[in-house]
Every structure is written in C-alpha cells, then in structure tokens.
Amino acid sequence: MTRAILEVRNLAKAFGAFQVLEDVAFQVQKGEIVGLLGPNGSGKSTLLNIISGFIAPDKGTVMLDGRDVTSVPTFRIVNEGLARTFQLPIMPQKMSVLEVAMAADTTMHGVLPTLFRGAGFCKAERDTRERAMQLLDELLLTRVMHLPASAISGGQKKLLGIVCALMARPRLLMLDEPTAGVHPNLRQDIVRALHRLNDQGMTLVIVEHDMHFIREACNRCIVLDQGHIVASCKPEELASNERVVQAYLGASVEEARAQIMQKEVA
C-alpha cells in the first residue's frame, strides 16, 4: 500500500467546553479528489485550520507524505507541499490582482540582486510574472488582472485565492468552499480546472456544501457531523447512507422520505 499523502490520526480539539472535533482520523491517497462535507457546525473549518497549521490540535497528529506536520506553523506548511484557500478571502487594496498572484511566489533573492537588478533577478521576476499570468488565465481572471485586488467580486477573489495557492506548486491543495458565491457558469470552469490539476498529479481536498459540485468533482466523500467522521464513501452513495442523511436532516432515510412524501401529498 502506498503511503497516503495526508493522514490524520486521533485529532481532537475543544474550544473551552465545546468539543469541536473528536477522534477524527482519515487518509487521503495521492491523486484523489476528496470532498469534505458536513452540516454547519460539524467542525469542517476547524479541521481545515488544524491541518493547515492555523490552530494546534489538543490531541492527534497530522502527517503529510509521512512527515509529522502537526506543530508546523502556517507559513512553513507551504514548504511541506500543502496549500489552502479561504472561504472569504480578503484581498489587499493597494495591490493589483497580478501583483498578489506574483507575491504568492515566495522565493526571495538577496539584497544586492534586488537593488541592482542582476540578470538572475530579472529572469526570476519574468518567470514569476509569466506563471502568474498563466494561472490567472486558467482561472479566468485575465480581464481583471490590473484592478486592485480588493475591487474584484467575491467569486473572483476566491479564484485569486486558488491562483495564489497554486503558485506555491503544492502537492496537496485544500479548498474551503470554492464555489460558494461564485457564478454558476463559473462553477463548471472551476470543476474543469480542478480536474485538469488532478490529471497533472495534484491531490485535492475540497470542503463544500454544493452537492452538484461534489458529484461532479470528487471521487470520494468524507462526512463530518458534530466533530466526528460519520461516513467515507463515493458521492453517489451519499443519499442512501443512513448516517449522512441523519446528519443533515436529523432523521433516518425512511423517515425523511416519509416526511417528504407527506409534504408532497398535502
């Protein structure tokens, strides 16, 4: 069995008296597109924050490609090959979209090459710019490239967030609700872009609510409810999975069906 690219073991986290996550464990294999689902309050965001180094868990470990990254701070996680996006990205006012994308390339050069525009430095800048523009093009942001990053729409900001995450050339990309607030036409493009990335070898973990998106994009789903994992199955199997339905509707499949039938009759 090949080593999983992401492995989470016995993760637990409480905020005060409120236990947000308990005994969370799962694996993600290289090349998968995993959807992370769950009703509001199930702990999805916290899980994402722990894996990406924003919060430290009370218990448990996060392993990235066999390396323990549980206590690695946020800014170093990128070096380990993990990048993430945000649900509600806030973008700078005084930087253009292109600049923000270019800034996502964090390789630094020495003081002297920077100041005196050495050949190596100029080439690096050009390469970064090209790569940024290419990614912006793939995610349909070329039109707004020179606008202030805070002036684009919420959906476009999300796309910019994805561009920034991709600039870091991650092996594992975690997306936090990438299609919420995005124009329906754009969603198809995002799905296509994500599949393309996956074909190129990138593993994806996507936190989402949108069932259509999940069915089209993901090849496996992990469902959280009240801090516990209640299911790990294919998207098609979600609707018939007892525990999933219970999590979302608070009732068994039979009861839910009965309720819906009743409403339809009445």
Added chain:
Amino acid sequence: MYDFLIFTVTIAGIYAIMALGLNVLAGYSGLLNFGHIAFAGIGAYATGIAHARGWPVLVGIPLGMIAAMILGVAMARMGRRLAADYWGIATLAVAEILRTVALNEDALTGGANGIAGIPGLFESMPGQWGQFYFTVLVLALVVLIAILSVRLGDGRFGRALRLMREQPALAACMGYDLLKLKTHALMCGGAITALAGSLYAHYFNFAGTEFMLAAETFVLWTMVMIGGIGRTGGVILGVVLVQAVYAFVPFLRDMLGFGSDVAGALRLGLIGTLLLLCLMWRREGLLPEKLRNPA
C-alpha cells in the same frame, strides 16, 4: 542667501535620506516605528565615536549602519505579538532609553556635551568648495537611494512587505515568515537612516543627543505621511514641504520680529496642523501610493 540655500538644501537632503529609510518601514511594511531617530543617532554617534577614538573617521559610516541593523533585528524580535500601535510605543521607549544612555555615558558619547570636532568630508578643499561638494554628495545619495527605494518597493521583497502590511494572514498563508520580513525591513530602513545620521555628524561636525529627541522622529513621520506614504516621490515631496516650512519661519521671524519661542511654536504648529489636515482629508498623503504594474 547662497549660504542659506546651500544649508537648507543639504539639510533637506539628509532628512530625505532618513525619511526614505522610514518609508521602507512605515510605507512599505506598515511598521509604526516611533523610535526611528535612534537609527540616525546611532549613525551620528558611530562617526563621532570613531573620531573620538582616533580611528579613520569614515569607518564610522559602515560601523553605524551595522549597529543600526543590529538594533533593527532587536526591534523586530521585540513583542512579536504586539499590535502595531503598541509596538510603536515600545520603539519610542527604546529610542528614549538609548538617548538617556547617550546622555549619561560620558566616557563613550561625551554625555550632554556630545562629541565635537568631527571633520567634514571635504575639508581639504579650498574655500567654499568643500561645502559645495558635500551638498552634491548628499543630493547624489538622495537620488541613488530614491532609485533603490523604488526598485525595492517594486520588486518581490517590496511586494512581500506590502502584502504583509495589508493582509498579514494571507502573507503567512502563502508561506512568508513575517518575522523575517519585518527584521529585513528594519535592517534596511535602519541602515539607510544610519547613513544619514553619519552625514549629519560630518555636516555639523558634532554628534549630540538633541538629534535623538523623539520630536525628530515625529518630523520624519510628518514628512512621510504628508507627502505620500509608501511612494518614494511622495516622501521626497513631503521632505520638501516640511523643509520649506522650516526654512520659511526664520524669514517670517526676521520680517515680523517675533522671538525664537514663537518661531519654534510656529514651526511645530504648522507641521502639526499640516499632518492633522492630511490625516483628516488626505489620509494617504498628497501623492498617494499608486497601483504598481509589475514589469
């Protein structure tokens, strides 16, 4: 008149270099350094101490810059969890502590009397030429540092700083070590300002603690904020404006015949009012920072 003009231009040049140093911190990185003048003081005293110890006096310049960079590292590490405005007060405290030490350590710094007799840079030149060359040197340095400052701001280090300034969480997420960025920014701004401090010592042939008063930092802040924080051209404009006020007031005094207290008050009042008006109505300065198009 010629003398006065040369004097004003030279002083403006030295302040411009200091303001450009502050701009790297305040403008690009969003660091509220209210103890910035300490860097200049270090530069001035480095030159002074080099002279007092009998070392070749030019050694003071790199010495000052290195000492300033060390202070910059210390300031960056200080209070990693402090919010921007409280870090500002901490830096003010640091500058004041350094000034108090300079005031008291007679053996090192000459105490309240400072170190006098520091040679100028072109003393060997006949007549007025020494003065003139010094002024030319200062202006040349201003131009050089201005160009470097623009390059710094436009390049990837500047991008990283500006991102850190506006959205530190996003910057951290992208993989930037914010502490390292701040440290580098402080080292940069500090070194530039220390250079100006050394020039100041050479110009006035003197290094003393009056130079390290917090009031001087406030003047620098005013220059940077009025002109256009984050924009090199704006900073230069701010320097020119403030220097104009500073030069104008003595004229007014000679014309209207009021005392030096009133002159001092007028200077301070005009600068303070300018700053206030700017903050209320043109928060980003007269020449606001433009959106950059990376080439």
Added chain:
Amino acid sequence: MLQFLVDALLRTADLALITLGLSMLYGLIKFPNIAHVQYAMCGAFLAYALNSIGLPLVVALVLASVLTGVLTLGVQLLVFDRLLKSGPAIAMIGSLAVSMVLVACVLGLAGSFPHMFSMPYTEPLVFGGARISKTQLWFVATTVVLLALFVLLLFHTQIGRAMRALACNPALADASGLNARRITNGVTLISGMLAGLGGSMLALSTGAHVNLGYDLLLPVFAAAILGGLGNPLGAVAGALLIALTETTVTNINFGPLFGEYLLFLPVSYISAASFLILLLALLFKPYGLFDREVRRV
C-alpha cells in the same frame, strides 16, 4: 527611609490622576492617545493663567480642569472620532499631530520658560526625618480623595456600572440600551478633567512648562499598561509601581556591589527606568500585571 516613601508617594500622586484618565478612556476608545499627556500640560497652563489673573488657587484649579475636560471632548469629537474610522494606527499618528499643535500653541503663547505659581512660601513639614511641603501634602490628599470618589463612582453607581459594561463589551452594552455615545463622551470629559487637574497640581511644584506633557508620556503609559489598560485601580497601582521604581533606582546605593563606598545611578537614569519598565511590560505582560478584561495590545 521615610523620605524615600514620601518621594514615592509624591511621584505616584503626580502620575495617578493622569494615568487613571488614560486608562479609563483607553477602555472605550482603544488606541494609545499620545496627546493625553498634553492635556495635562494644557491644564497646568490654564490653571496658571487663571490664577495669575486673580482667581483664587482652588477655583483656578477646578476651572482649569473643567476647561481641559471640554478641550479633550472637543478634540475627541472633532478629530479622533473621525480618524478612528481608519483604524487605531492612524488615530495614534493623529494624536501625535494633536500633541504637536497643543505644544505649539502653548509654546507660542507662553514661551518656553517654566511659569511658577505665585504661592506663599511655607515651612515644609518635617516628620521622622522626611520633609514634605504643605502644597505637596495637599496635592497627595486631594489625589487620594479624588481617587476614592472615582472608585465609588465606578463601582457603586449606575453610571459607573454603565461605563464598565461599555468598556467590557460595547456591542452588548449598546444592545441592552446603554447610550454608548453619551457614556463615551462622559468618560472623555472626565478623563480630560482628571488629566487637567493632575497636570495643574503637578505644576504647583514644578511650574507650568512646555515639556510637562512630554516628560510624563512614557511614565504614564508605563503605569497604564502595567496596571492593565481599562482597569482603573490597576492604573493607580501601576502609577505606584512606576513611582516606587523610579525612587528606588536612584536611591539605592550600588556602592557595595562594586566595592565602593557610594555609587548612585545618575538622576537622569530615572526616566530610563520607567522606559525600561514600559518596554518590559509591553514585551512580557502587555495585558498588565493584573491581567483583566480589555484585550487588545
């Protein structure tokens, strides 16, 4: 020994009222107002001016403090409310600008020479080897009384409760019907009055001089931060601590440590002591020694 305590007490009184005003206001306004100490300076000069045109001393002090309160409120409404919309950093720079303007006005109108209050010379009281002038004693007594009144106001009246609620949780306070605007304005006024009174009483001993405000800046901030911003009793405790440190630092004979008979730190190191404490406070205990509510440092 007793002189040492007396000195410390006097210094505490110097700082206490102004620190209290700063701390209370910070709880509501949430940015470091550098101009606060300049209000104290203005109060000193106002008191001097009123006194020299013939008003009896006590009246001059009270009137000066009220006028300073009004000044503080005015500046808050006209300047800081607007600047705060752009964030605390801008407001802080704004307070810098306001400081400059205030100092400039006073410098232009009154000159840079200290103005001593004309008070009849009285024999200082001597007890147990310590000397204290009548003025100073009166100063300390007034401060203590005012502090006690303030504590009473804060903890035993409706208004006081409202002030504390607002500092703790503005949204909730607002929702429960407290008029945040009015209370904030009230606290601003009181804070200004305290600063003005503190400054003028301080000036009774040192004279009203232009640097009065600036000399107080770092000690007052150190005291306020040590005590925890927004914590009124902490502010007084902070002032006491700073005063003790300052007095101790220059009174300790370091001689024995260095094998000499007498070795004292130079007097000008007093200020360095409080700056150092401020620095240490910000680095290690930014929420104050008594770590309570207000949390944004």
